[in-house]
Amino acid sequence: MRLGGLEELPGCQDSSRLGATDVQLFGEIFGAIYLYLDSMAFLFLSAVGLIIILGMMGITNLAHGEFMMLGAYTAVLATRAGLPFPISVVFASLMVGLFGMVLERLIIRRFYGNLLQSLVATWGISLIISQGMLVLMGPSLQTIRMPLGGITVAGKAYAAYRLLLAVIAIGLLIVMWYVFHRTKFGMRARGAMQNAEIAEAMGINTSRMYQFTFGIGSALAGFAGALYAPTTVLAPLYGASFLAPAFVTVVVSGGANVIQGALITSVLLGIIEGTSSRLYGTFIGRMALLAAAMVILRVLPTGISGYLETRGERAR
């Protein structure tokens, strides 16, 4: 499971003795916001690549965790080789994106329209990548220090980096929305996903669209993996710790409206996970996530985005 969060920070437990109740209240509120933002950003970032590939192409990439692991390894190795951390993160996303595009051309492309088989194939890929990394780099890799250090609010210390991650998540959301809803590429991609034949007839190269979309999804997985690399131990099974929360987010979100679904789902699940881990600890938070997913799916089988879409259609 994910390391980090509030409990690892040294100053976390010491309540300051400023005495002023409004400062304490502010501290409480800030702590809660920090926790929720952290949860939401984690869910959003770890799931977004998966959601794009699933929502746009219908392919479930079970090697998602391994793509994240590749991103993390690339970023850490690049940083150790002397690149500044932000540049290594970008480099890592590009590399993983490229890797994804090659993989799409070689293997994934054969499984469009055969979803269960694609699931099995991507699992085979994930096994090869993670075990290959184990042979290549050994059971663990020393990670880099968390950048930015801590900030103190009302006597409690917080990791500034985790706040930055939340900001990055929000920024990424805006960029994605812009790319898929306001650019020509986004329009073509969505067209290809909605009805490949008609899009093809309109002169869109759907096979290239699929390749790019898979590349973007992979790049986002690498990006998320690289961003979270400094927060935990790096190992070939690094991706596995993201897998459960990422898949829960994807399942609850559904594939209908990718960006809207990802946003609403990570906020909703972030609140559920944040609240329960605040009250009962990280582990119970994770269990609550699964329980919530089961209940939500029992009520909304097409996921939140599917529900919103059918509601939208009815309203029209």
Add this chain to the structure above:
Amino acid sequence: MNKTSRFSNFLNTVNGPFSIGRSAVFWVAFLIVTGYLYFFPRFASRYDVINLTYFMSWTFVAMGLSLIWGCGNILSFGQMAFVGIGGYVYGIIAINTLDAVGNTIPALLGGIIIPFLVAALLGYFVFYGRVSGVYVSIMTLVFTLVLETFMGQTAGDKWRVGKALLGGYNGMTNIPSINFGSTGLKGASLYYFVLTLMVVTYLLLRYLVNSKYGVGLVATGSNPDRTEVLGYNIRLIQLLAFAIAGGLAGLSGVLYVAWGHYITPSTMGLTNASLPVIWVAVGGRKSMLAAIISTIVLQYFTQYLAVTGSEFALIILGALLLIVVLYMPAGVIPTLANCIGKLGSKRRQEALSNSQSRRGVGA
């Protein structure tokens, strides 16, 4: 209906259209191999017998997966979770009741029934929630991962059920052998027990798949909407198949812990969770027998690689999975069987192609 006709009815159903291997040649070969397996401990070394017992213990989870995936088109990545549940439940009950009861029959039954019920509960949420396709697979995968995490944090004295310590990542130890009242099953006696269970389970599953229920399951797998319109309760059909597969996985778990006397949460981890899928996919998911053979062969192969010190066992398994999915989607054994069938008489070839075009699914 008198007894003999009921029995021949059973045999006819076992030999029904949904199974690969229905010719007289097949049954003769089946009898010869089964007979050979029963005589195996007479001449093989103790090590080989114990080893083969271990391999055969895993065939139950593979048969269960073959039932839901091959027939019902439900791909579950969570079968190892039920193996884990079966193993832990057997361990908990056996450790607590062996002295009082004098046998492990309650533990054995519990290790099958509890995973059956848990699978039914999970299946209720999944199938009655009308979750379908890949989402089912993802939910089962998440279920396994969460269960592994849960068992991993059960270290310490706090996590104790009666006399049984759950033990966190160190696992549960000193789990007794299967015991029917005199002494625990070990070595050859455990071998005969597992072998008999395996043969009986195989025949029963062939019966199930070719029964009225099996027809419904296969139909649901190939076209759920049409099957539902035809009046089948497809939710219940899927739920039941999933629960049976869970119970079979539980049985694998029971036999595994009774064989090795311990279990750890990593049984349910991501790497392990991929094993049943690999066995079944490589062998041929639509045939129970293919699942059995490939489970035993691939385990033997993995063990051989591990013993020779190769780190590449899992990479090779992953590559094998990928190659099979790419080039032999039906699996290795049905593809081979098809080739052999083509060498046979033209009549048989026609029958094969007829039966394949009739449904495209077999067990």
